[in-house]
Amino acid sequence: xxxxxxxxxxxxxxxxxxxxxxxxxxxxxxxxxxxxxxxxxxxxxxxxxxxxxxxxxxxxxxxxxxxxxxxxxxxxxxxxxxxxxxxxxxxxxxxxxxxxxxxxxxxxxxxxxxxxxxxxxxxxxxxxxxxxxxxxxxxxxxxxxxxxxxxxxxxxxxxxxxxxxxxxxxxxxxxxxxxxxxxxxxxxxxxxxxxxxxxxxxxxxxxxxxxxxxxxxxxxxxxxxxxxxxxxxxxxxxxxxxxxxxxxxxxxxxxxxxxxxxxxxxxxxxxxxxxxxxxxxxxxxxxxxxxxxxxxxxxxxxxxxxxxxxxxxxxxxxxxxxxxxxxxxxxxxxxxxxxxxxxxxxxxxxxxxxxxxxxxxxxxxxxxxxxxxxxxxxxxxxxxxxxxxxxxxxxxxxxxxxxxxxxxxxxxxxxxxxxxxxxxxxxxxxxxxxxxxxxxxxxxxxxxxxxxxxxxxxxxxxxxxxxxxxxxxxxxxxxxxxxxxxxxxxxxxxxxxxxxxxxxxxxxxxxxxxxxxxxxxxxxxxxxxxxxxxxxxxxxxxxxxxxxxxxxxxxxxxxxxxxxxxxxxxxxxxxxxxxxxxxxxxxxxxxxxxxxxxxxxxxxxxxxxxxxxxxxxxxxxxxxxxxxxxxxxxxxxxxxxxxxxxxxxxxxxxxxxxxxxx
Numbered sequence: 001x002x003x004x005x006x007x008x009x010x011x012x013x014x015x016x017x018x019x020x021x022x023x024x025x026x027x028x029x030x031x032x033x034x035x036x037x038x039x040x041x042x043x044x045x046x047x048x049x050x051x052x053x054x055x056x057x058x059x060x061x062x063x064x065x066x067x068x069x070x071x072x073x074x075x076x077x078x079x080x081x082x083x084x085x086x087x088x089x090x091x092x093x094x095x096x097x098x099x100x101x102x103x104x105x106x107x108x109x110x111x112x113x114x115x116x117x118x119x120x121x122x123x124x125x126x127x128x129x130x131x132x133x134x135x136x137x138x139x140x141x142x143x144x145x146x147x148x149x150x151x152x153x154x155x156x157x158x159x160x161x162x163x164x165x166x167x168x169x170x171x172x173x174x175x176x177x178x179x180x181x182x183x184x185x186x187x188x189x190x191x192x193x194x195x196x197x198x199x200x201x202x203x204x205x206x207x208x209x210x211x212x213x214x215x216x217x218x219x220x221x222x223x224x225x226x227x228x229x230x231x232x233x234x235x236x237x238x239x240x241x242x243x244x245x246x247x248x249x250x251x252x253x254x255x256x257x258x259x260x261x262x263x264x265x266x267x268x269x270x271x272x273x274x275x276x277x278x279x280x281x282x283x284x285x286x287x288x289x290x291x292x293x294x295x296x297x298x299x300x301x302x303x304x305x306x307x308x309x310x311x312x313x314x315x316x317x318x319x320x321x322x323x324x325x326x327x328x329x330x331x332x333x334x335x336x337x338x339x340x341x342x343x344x345x346x347x348x349x350x351x352x353x354x355x356x357x358x359x360x361x362x363x364x365x366x367x368x369x370x371x372x373x374x375x376x377x378x379x380x381x382x383x384x385x386x387x388x389x390x391x392x393x394x395x396x397x398x399x400x401x402x403x404x405x406x407x408x409x410x411x412x413x414x415x416x417x418x419x420x421x422x423x424x425x426x427x428x429x430x431x432x433x434x435x436x437x438x439x440x441x442x443x444x445x446x447x448x449x450x451x452x453x454x455x456x457x458x459x460x461x462x463x464x465x466x467x468x469x470x471x472x473x474x475x476x477x478x479x480x481x482x483x484x485x486x487x488x489x490x491x492x493x494x495x496x497x498x499x500x501x502x503x504x505x506x507x508x509x510x511x512x513x514x515x516x517x518x519x520x521x522x523x524x525x526x527x528x529x530x531x532x533x534x535x536x537x538x539x540x541x542x543x544x545x546x547x548x549x550x551x552x553x554x555x556x557x558x559x560x561x562x563x564x565x566x567x568x569x570x571x572x573x574x575x576x577x578x579x580x581x582x583x584x585x586x587x588x589x590x591x592x593x594x595x596x597x598x599x600x601x602x603x604x605x606x607x608x609x610x611x612x613x614x615x616x617x618x619x620x621x622x623x624x625x626x627x628x629x630x631x632x633x634x635x636x637x638x639x640x641x642x643x644x645x646x647x648x649x650x651x652x653x654x655x656x657x658x659x660x661x662x
Contacts, residue, residue, distance in 0.1 A: 051138050052516060053147035055525065057157040058551045059518050064560045065211040066546035067094075069160065071108050073550065075115035076156055084115060095567065096537050096555035097594055104303040106561055109254045110216040118159050125154070133158070144519065164210040171219035172196070175463075178226045179470035182440065187491055188470035194495060195466035198401045198502025200509055202394060203462040207509075214459065217256035222463070224248035225443075228266075231287065232279065232439055242290050249294035253308075254301060257563055260313040262460065265446035267291065267316050273439045275336055276418070292317050307563075310356040315347040361568065369453055374621050377568055383613035386456035394458060400501040402494065403465050407444070410471045413478075414441045444468055520652035521547065524599070527648050527655075528552045532597065539574045539590060540599035544653075548599070557593045574598075578605055578615035578633045580626035583643040587658060598644070600654040605633035 052060070061069045075084030088102045102108055125132050132154025137146050153159045172193060179192030196203050206215045227245045231237040253259040270287060273279045295317065299308045308314060319342040323335050350356075361377045365387070368378045381387040398404035418441070444464050451461035471477055473491050481487045521544075528538075529552050538548050542560040549556050558571045573589040577598060590598060608614040616631040640646045640656045648655035 051149045053138070053149055054155075054157070055522060055551055056147070056516060056518075059521055059525070059547055060516050061157075061211055061550065063543040063546055064213075065209055066543075066550045067559050067561065068106070068108065068111060068211045068213075069157075070546070070550040071102060071106070072111040072115050072118075072160060073156065075112065076118050081116055081119050085112065088112075093549055093553070093555045094559055095570065096557050101303055104305050105564065107213055107255050107257055107302075109301070110213075114160060114163055117163075118156065121159070122154060161210045164206065164215050167219050168204070168206045168215060171222055174219065174222045174226060175467065178222060178229070178467055181226065182229060182467065183470040183473040184475065185470075185473040187488055188473035191473060191491065191495065192466050192470045194502070195401070195403055195469045195498065196463060198498055198505055199397070199403055199462055199466065201505060202397060202458060203466065204459065213256035213258070217252050217254075217259055218459075218463075220248050220251040220255075221259075221262065224252055225266075225440075225467075228287070229440065232273075232283070237283075237286070242286055245287070246290045246294045246297075249291065250297050250301075253294065253298045257307065260308065260311040261450075263291070264311070264313040264316055265450070266443060267313065267320070269439050269442035269446060271320055271336070271339060272442050278439070288317060288320060292321075306354040306356040307359060310347065310350045310354050311359070312343060312347050315350065316343045319343040319346060356565075359563070361563075361565075366453070376572060376618060376622050377562075379613070379618045379621060380562065383609050383618065385609065386454075388455050390452050390455045390458060394455070397505075398462075398465070401505065402498045402501075403462075403469065406469050406472055406494065406498075407465045410468055410477065411441060411444065440464075440468060520650050523650055524648065524653045524655070525551045528554060531648075537594055537596045538599060539593060539595040539597070541601050541604050542571060544599055544601065557595055575615065576619075576632075577636065578631065579619035579623055580616060580629040580631055581619075581623065583632055583635070586632060587643050591658075596657060597647075598656050600633060600636055600640075600656060601652060602633065602637045602654075603652070605631055605637065 058066065058069070058073075071088045074087055075081065078084030078087055088108065090099055091102045092099050094100060094102065103112070122132060131152070133150045133152030135148055135150040138149045139146050151158055153162060175192050175196055176189040178189070180186050180189030182188065183191075204218075205212065209215070224245065227241065227248055231241060231245060234241070249263070253263070267288075270279065270284065274281070274284045295308060295314060299305065302308065316339070319339050323338040323342060361381070364373065364375060364378045365381055367373045368382055369389070385391075395404065444461075447457070447461040447464050450457040472494060473487070475484070475487065478487060478490075481490055525547065528536075528548065532552075532554065534553065535555065537555045537557060538545065539557045540548075542558060542562070545556040545559050548554055549559070558567065558574045562568060562571065570593065573593060574595075576586045576589055577600065579586075604615055606614065608617075612618075615633070620627045636644065636656065637654060640654070644656040644658060646654055646656050
């Protein structure tokens with residue numbers, strides 16, 4: 001829509017030009033001066049998210065974020081919601097020329113729900129003629145063209161991120177309720193929330209990456225754990241409570257492919273609690289059935305996603321059920337061993353039956369942590385800092401905010417009590433315990449193991465440590481400190497010590513006021529929209545491909561969702577451009593994928609996160625016969641002839657096509 005029409009529709013005029021001022025009367029001149037002031041103020045906030053063009057906002061959604069947001073954009077721009085839903089369920093743009101059901105592959109139910117809400121919201125508001133957004137012209141300077149920027153729920157990007165932040169804001173209420181219930185004190189809820197904010201940079205990424213799956217999924221894990229804690233502490237939980245647990249399971253699993261691994265650790269913690277006598281057989285059975293039903297519902301809603309049925313989570317549920325119901329004569333220790341062995345065997349049997357290898361890279365990733373094993377896919381993960389072992393700096397930050405010392409103290413007390421119970425267990429004195437925190441304790445241990453192995457997973461560990469911190473207010477654990485007032489005074493003292501570093505952490509978070517500017521990519525995307533056919537097919541670095549699909553609507557052959565086995569093979573063929581292979585070999589790979597244009601980025605050829613982690617060095621692991629040669633990307637950056645022709649070039653990106661039309 002032309003800028004003047006858009007501005008007039010929402011009640012805001014475009015910024016006037018200088019020539020228009022001379023032709024106006026005084027009354028109107030006054031209004032124009034006001035508009036100039038507004039435009040000047042807008043220009044002074046150049047590049048902040050609230051003053052970015054639609055294209056700049058889309059570029060800010062990098063890598064996976066851009067890919068997920070593209071499906072939201074597809075639905076809201078379709079003639080109708082059902083048309084948009086059909087388009088993403090029969091998508092040919094994401095892995096050209098394949099037609100894929102993205103609802104099955106990419107956990108896109110959050111985008112579907114938000115797109116339906118956006119359509120209903122804009123239709124309702126437009127019916128009543130109420131403005132939904134405010135737009136103005138932004139003078140970007142630096143010889144860049146002015147852009148129109150809008151804010152308000154009528155702007156798709158604003159609508160999208162607003163609901164992400166609302167959901168995560170509601171999560172903080174759940175943290176308070178959880179901490180209060182677990183500790184039996186409102187002070188415990190306060191401790192949980194304060195610990196979360198004191199360690200905010202280690203607890204969440206939502207402020208930097210709103211569209212990622214964890215932003216939609218994790219709040220429902222908090223709800224699920226709260227409900228599970230209530231069920232474990234209630235002698236006879238109602239059917240409605242079990243149903244609520246199942247629904248929260250579904251809402252946690254549907255948005256995020258990684259949820260199954262978290263629930264695996266939870267099932268393991270529950271089974272260990274059952275073995276130790278903290279959980280009755282009837283209650284264990286009820287929780288197990290709830291997990292099974294919720295998994296089956298997710299399997300159906302995701303159109304038979306085989307990764308769910310072939311997961312360790314699904315296998316563990318079946319293994320527990322079989323080892324429990326079919327072999328009641330087994331001792332508890334034998335049951336535990338049977339569960340572990342049968343889970344592994346069943347998982348690999350199901351993978352063979354369904355022909356699923358999507359999560360095969362996870363086994364290789366874990367193997368590489370403890371051995372010298374390396375392959376291309378493994379190094380694509382391990383060379384990224386977030387998939388390395390947890391940083392020492394992270395542990396130091398935990399210590400400075402007292403989060404780690406407090407948790408060590410709490411876990412020490414619970415572990416001591418558990419050892420006493422195990423001694424009783426060995427003496428055949430096993431009885432069911434109630435009102436216990438053993439499951440949370442085991443879950444914390446599981447999250448700690450995951451975080452140590454893969455630094456990115458500290459986003460599970462840190463919030464759970466914050467939840468466990470509330471137990472310093474538990475009279476069951478720390479009643480020996482003294483009467484209630486004395487314990488509260490002790491807790492306030494601990495909070496005061498936490499606040500010293502915690503407030504400094506908060507201040508450093510508030511001081512981060514960045515500006516967005518990526519003109520080279522903007523130039524690339526505008527060139528693609530203006531100079532290539534709508535059915536053109538692109539290949540290149542995964543993050544850039546997400547932006548190309550989102551902002552230009554062009555087909556791509558690879559993307560950042562690296563968890564799929566087929567996509568890993570496609571990406572490997574594309575990334576051969578960053579190997580030392582001959583140009584003819586790479587060209588043939590691209591021809592097989594029916595690629596029209598390759599976007600080359602020199603930074604992907606030269607950058608190195610750590611020794612041995614540049615793209616050519618990663619390729620050397622599997623392409624030893626070409627080791628020592630000049631990387632093809634370096635050759636292509638200097639001169640793409642004779643195999644390719646450069647048709648666009650700036651200081652970051654080079655777009656190449658084959659000399660003969662493809």
